Amino acid sequence: MTTETETDVFEEHRPVLLGVAYRMLGRVADAEDVVQEAWLRWSGADRSEVREPRAYLVRVTTRLAIDRLRQVKARGETYVGPWLPEPYVTDIGDTVPDTAERAVLADSVSLAVLVVMESLSPLERAVFVLREAFGYPYADIAAMLDRGEAAVRQLAGRARKHVDERRPRYEVDPTQRRDLTERFLAAAEGGDLEGLMSLLAPDVRLVGDSGGKAKAPVRVLETADKVGRFIVGAARKGGVPDVSWRFLEINGGPAVLALSGGKPDSVFQLDVADGRVQAVYIIRNPDKLHSLATA
Structure with missing residues (x-):
């Protein structure tokens, strides 16, 4: 039976999990579905083997989001007219007072950047989000994705170059x-x-x-x-x-x-x-x- 403490631990990390899932998927409903699935995995996991709940939950959420992206691409869905991400209500200012960190988070969730990220592969997108938006070390990302660190660095470099070449330079004031x-x-x-x-x-x-x-x-x-x-x-x-x-x-x-x-x-x-x-x-x-x- 799930205890209140286990629920509290998950709820503590929910905003980060939703942030990761939304940046990868560009859809609020899909991100919420992924986070709900992560909760089910968490509630059924043997937590005696989980040393760092946040790392575990981010890993589970990232892998679920990758699977969801691959399913969408496999279905070859078409969209009528230009595509934009689903609007995502943020309140970065209240939780991130530091100007530099706020700018990074705001940029990583901006409509312009998310549109560019649509053309990345699921793995590239995952690495880009974890590295650029949340600052995870390459070694941690490699462990989350079951990839070698060198391969993750290559994915990150490719994704960053792709985004930098295509995203417009706008002010975030x-x-x-x-x-x-x-x-x-x-x-x-x-x-x-x-x-x-x-x-x-x-x-x-x-x-x-x-x-x-x-x-x-x-x-x-x-x-x-x-x-x-x-x-x-x-x-x-x-x-x-x-x-x-x-x-x-x-x-x-x-x-x-x-x-x-x-x-x-x-x-x-x-x-x-x-x-x-x-x-x-x-x-x-x-x-x-x-x-x-x-x-």
Whole structure:
């Protein structure tokens, strides 16, 4: 029978386990399923042989996430339109006061980085998450994955090079991002195309994820003119009835949750550099908004 102490130990490490699983899978529901499976493994394990519960649980969670990724790839699932990770509510600031560590964690869970990580192999993704986001030594990662340390170093180098070459360089200053988000929202609501254009970088990109289940661009929009006109046009059409807005932290940065009749309708987040909006992410796939109902 599972004792209260065993439950407490698992709950102590649950945030880390969920963080590992989400970064690997990019889906909140899948990450929660993996953590639940890890709990079942933990509750049935012979804990007299477990010296370090955190290391054991991270190892189990990582392997389960790798299996889940391989299943998804084996099914060859297709997705309608651009894909973005499921929004993940974070509160890094309260738990990680150190600026440098906060920046690393925020970057590792950002939408831009998670999109790039989708093209990594399951093993590369696991090594990248454990090393770059959580700082595990190569020897520990090798033990978790039953691989030699040299092989893990090669996987880490390959994954880091791939991500570094493809991820855009955005600033992670939450105050500036929040300020630009508020100004962006005000300009969009007011149909102020000129004001909106003043906030957008010339080569800004808009990525809309609907999965074919809501209205959103089926291709990535590029250039300030196209993005600005799309945003203002959508606002003027009033596509979201009885809309209200809520600011929250998603994927390590400020974002806006749009509610229609009190229910999640969409999420949008901006990436910022040099005082301008470099990317606009809009998530409207209803399957990806369930976890925000109580956010």
